[in-house]
Amino acid sequence: MVSISSDVIRGYNDTMILSILMNEPSYGYNISKQIKSISDEKYTIKETTLYSAFNRMEKNEYIESYVAEADPETGAKKRTYYRITDKGIEYYKNKCDEWDLTKDVIERFIEHKGE
Amino acid sequence: MVSISSDVIRGYNDTMILSILMNEPSYGYNISKQIKSISDEKYTIKETTLYSAFNRMEKNEYIESYVAEADPETGAKKRTYYRITDKGIEYYKNKCDEWDLTKDVIERFIEHKGE
């Protein structure tokens, strides 16, 4: 069974998270579910990976956090939201460019079936 | 300047090396030059990364080594050649499949210019 190894995705967890935050601020559990869903269940980010990415990115000022208190009406629990910063947007765009370059290079060393 | 970060390529250095060994046995310096040339100078593997990959892969039995003595006629120095094993070929093919999957997933989180 072919599955995605952490060494491969390494360095792109941050990018995936930021890509979701490009749309709107969100929080851990929701981001995790979105990543799973967008990837058609092909990739599930580990909880610890996710939260350590939050810490790293907040330290780097790619994201900012704010706390939303629990709302008994909607049933929402108290949670920490993250919002992407301008620096984060910049970083995200850079990673996208880097991805295009990297993909192109790695492809040259890959054999595809039926070639 | 966009350049390839080690975190991204991580896990694919082995694959690049194996892809070269799929053609014929080779040795450090030559493999390093081939990677540089195939990637159009876009990627240069570090010496330490290369040799530690050799050690790791030999331990995992993905490659085998043999020593070629110096040949004063061709001017070749004594060097260690590496040959891919059946297990290595298997591993390489797996990594290729994994790559296709990974690429597909990451692409979903990437914004390309002009979209």
Next chain:
DNA sequence: TATATTTACTACATCAGACATAGTACGCCT
């Protein structure tokens, strides 16, 4: 009503690949 599950985290320790730095050694060219 008791318990399991989902939600929403935090803390701590470990692993492994990439890399920086440094050094060895031989041959060739100027």
Next chain:
DNA sequence: AGGCGTACTATGTCTGATGTAGTAAATATA
């Protein structure tokens, strides 16, 4: 004689990902 290209080895550090464990509130289920 000194620099450069070739061909490595040794050692230690850094960082992202992960394993394991624990807390706690709300909601679903038995």
